[in-house]
Amino acid sequence: MPRKRHIVLEAEITGIAYGGRGIFRWDGLAVFVDGAVPGDRVRLAIVRRRKSFAEARLLEVLAPSPDRIPAPCRYSGVCGGCTWQFLAYGKQLEYKRRSVAESLAHIGGMQGVPVHPAIASPAVFAYRNKMEFTCSDRRWLLPDEIDDPDLDRRFALGLHVPGTFDKVLDTEACLLQPDAGNRILAEIRRLILASGRPPYGLKRHEGFWRFAVLRNAVSSGAWMVNLVTAAADPPLLSEIAEKLVATFPEIVSVVNNVTARRAGIAVGEIEHPLCGERSLRECIGRFVFEISANSFFQTNTRGAERLYETVRAFANLEGGETVVDLYSGTGTIPVFLAERCRRIVGIEIGASAVEDAIRNCRLNGIENCRFHEGDILEGLAALEENPAVVIADPPRAGMAKEVVRELLRLGPRRIVYVSCNPATLARDLALLQEGYETLEVQPVDLFPHTFHIEAVARLEKRS
Numbered sequence: 001m002p003r004k005r006h007i008v009l010e011a012e013i014t015g016i017a018y019g020g021r022g023i024f025r026w027d028g029l030a031v032f033v034d035g036a037v038p039g040d041r042v043r044l045a046i047v048r049r050r051k052s053f054a055e056a057r058l059l060e061v062l063a064p065s066p067d068r069i070p071a072p073c074r075y076s077g078v079c080g081g082c083t084w085q086f087l088a089y090g091k092q093l094e095y096k097r098r099s100v101a102e103s104l105a106h107i108g109g110m111q112g113v114p115v116h117p118a119i120a121s122p123a124v125f126a127y128r129n130k131m132e133f134t135c136s137d138r139r140w141l142l143p144d145e146i147d148d149p150d151l152d153r154r155f156a157l158g159l160h161v162p163g164t165f166d167k168v169l170d171t172e173a174c175l176l177q178p179d180a181g182n183r184i185l186a187e188i189r190r191l192i193l194a195s196g197r198p199p200y201g202l203k204r205h206e207g208f209w210r211f212a213v214l215r216n217a218v219s220s221g222a223w224m225v226n227l228v229t230a231a232a233d234p235p236l237l238s239e240i241a242e243k244l245v246a247t248f249p250e251i252v253s254v255v256n257n258v259t260a261r262r263a264g265i266a267v268g269e270i271e272h273p274l275c276g277e278r279s280l281r282e283c284i285g286r287f288v289f290e291i292s293a294n295s296f297f298q299t300n301t302r303g304a305e306r307l308y309e310t311v312r313a314f315a316n317l318e319g320g321e322t323v324v325d326l327y328s329g330t331g332t333i334p335v336f337l338a339e340r341c342r343r344i345v346g347i348e349i350g351a352s353a354v355e356d357a358i359r360n361c362r363l364n365g366i367e368n369c370r371f372h373e374g375d376i377l378e379g380l381a382a383l384e385e386n387p388a389v390v391i392a393d394p395p396r397a398g399m400a401k402e403v404v405r406e407l408l409r410l411g412p413r414r415i416v417y418v419s420c421n422p423a424t425l426a427r428d429l430a431l432l433q434e435g436y437e438t439l440e441v442q443p444v445d446l447f448p449h450t451f452h453i454e455a456v457a458r459l460e461k462r463s
Ligand SMILES: C[S@@+](CC[C@H](N)C(=O)[O-])C[C@H]1O[C@@H](n2cnc3c(N)ncnc32)[C@H](O)[C@@H]1O
Pocket: 296, 297, 298, 327, 328, 329, 330, 331, 332, 333, 347, 348, 349, 350, 353, 374, 375, 376, 377, 393, 394, 395, 396
């Protein structure tokens, strides 16, 4: 079959879209290009054309944007772990701030909301405290690996090619995690290859090894390893755990999550402790947190401190308030706010996160927080008193419409909305406009070299 011929053209990239893609206008259409940034002169192929937009594949950068810098990682441009390494960090921050402002204007229809310059991440490499490496029976090769006949193409342990679920690179080192993580990853790869058990193939739903999830505590240098497998094998996993701990004394916890699900998610239905503790202890500011393998915890520890300081400043508590923290995870926000208010109720669906949250309050000597385990709507219905301030930190999908409606009905005087997705933030703030004015938004960068951004919005009740 002859291959479809694409239109090839040269263009100058003039803008950046949410999601980090470069944009230019062609034939009356906005055209989106992965891997290109404003100021680049490029050669590209139009690969998809719709009524109102088109998509192009970058073929060559003819003249680079002055904002381009050399990317230090050998996987840059191929790996989905980070897609903006070639862009100067100051520019990343500028584009992230702009994406928040543009989402508010275009998705939320909200004009004139002040969006402050993004707060930078304290570190731009080695900042991630958690990395999930996928084990696959099909290795995705880098351009310089394609002709190497000695490479084993049926095994990979690494990160995905952007936007794919089954194209996995065999990642030797990831610059987003501290270097000790790369040494641990290399040893896990060696032990997996020596185990005689096959990597898991998502397409065939066969194989044993699924993920290696590495977590580290910035405050102590301790590590937790979560080996995710498709079936249990206690003797093998215990042997591997012992070898890991013997080689790396900084590993304080090894657990095994077992999952039979087809979905490519590194969470098991059952967790077996293998070595050491069942959780990892981390400090943010002067607070201590214990995090178990499957609980949510912000992945940039030092950046998270800036995020929670922003939440605390926006909440502007005076001491007598009742506060509700929606989507409270492991209780980090309640711990940060507890001494500034009378009482906090956290609502969180994850059982292990709620257990962690209760333990975290205890660890920090906090007695005025309690947690409701369950869905937000259910938790809101069970409230004993109306809160003065509500904090909401939902997942990427944002808040369900019913939750927004319930918030409007409850009518706290202030809402602090923490979001990792400017699009759903804009949608939800627009819905809340009925009762609340958004006075300011502070982007906080927790994810250097990706287009992702956290943003904290301060909403006050309309009088
Ligand atoms: C972005 S995290 C926020 C965690 C926390 N605020 C923090 O900073 O660590 C979102 C949390 O919402 C929880 N969650 C998701 N959907 C939920 C729902 N419908 N009801 C209650 N909690 C939910 C998740 O389990 C997760 O812990």
